[in-house]
Amino acid sequence: MVLDLMLIALAITIYPLPLMAFALVVSSARGVWKGLVFVLAWLACLVAVIAAVLALTDGQPPPPRSPPGVAGPAAKLAIGIGLVFYGLHRRRLMRAPGDARSDAAEAAHGRKGRDGPSGEAAADRGEGSLWASAGLAVLVQPWGMVAAGATTVLEANAAQPATFMALFGFCLLASASLLAAELYIVFAPEVAQARLLRLRTWLTDHAEQAIVVLCLALGLWLTGKSLYQLTS
Structure with a gap:
């Protein structure tokens, strides 16, 4: 369980789209506070998912050959296959000629959102901007990967202290890039904002490959x- 959780958390933390959105949030007015709200909302999503799974299982992993014990690996299999097909779909869009590729790249990079009433644009407006930052954090979560983490938490045994360390490590690692960026903004706001925007520009050109x-x-x-779990 621990290895799966750490691999999923690593994929979440280096997934480019949340960091691109975060860079825009902190580059606006009250960027430090908006960034903090963004990170807290991001963490709240992860904690809520873990808490819901533990409540569902009562903190005990289901017996291996029971229907709930089979449902967890089956759900993980479906998510894994879905991620593979999604990756192949994005790869096909990258290689598509002409307008289809351009439109796909625009949608992935959020360029259209800058011109319309998207979450990123809403983050720069008025008194609701902090709420918009929180909402944006929820929207840009890679929910497929978070769902994979949830199916892994089904195996957690809440009676073991090491389980809570693993779950804490999952939340921390999955948020590591955002936490590091927020701390950078706090201690060196002007330099951090400029560098984060340059990073976003670089990610815009490489996000598709990374995804x-x-x-x-x-x-x-x-x-x-x-x-392996289903057949062993």
Whole structure:
């Protein structure tokens, strides 16, 4: 369980789209506070998912051959296959000629959102901007990967203290890039904002490749691991 959680958390923390959105949030007025709200909302989502799973299982992993014990690996298998197909779909869009590729890149990078009433644009407006930052954090969560983490938490045994350390490590690692960026903003706001915007520009040109690699790698791992659990 621990290895799966750490791999999923690593994929979440280096997934490019949340960091791109965060860079825009902290570059606006009251960026430090908006960034803090963004990170707290992000963490709240992870904690809520883990708490819901533990409440569902009562903190005990289901017996291996019971229907609930089979449902967890089966759900993980479905998520893994879904991530593989999603990665292949994004790869196909990258290689598509003409307008289809351009439109796909725009949607992935959020360029259209800057011109319309998207979450990123809403983060720069009025008194509701802090709420908009929180909402944006929820929207840009890679929910497929978070769902994979939830299926892994089904195996958690709340009676063991090491389990809570693993779950805490999952939340911390999954948020590590955002936490590091927020701390950078706090201690060096002007320099951090400029560098984060440059990072966002770089990610805009490389986000598609990163998404494809992450989805394929994690999807193949989850597929193989769940097949092993179901057949062993």
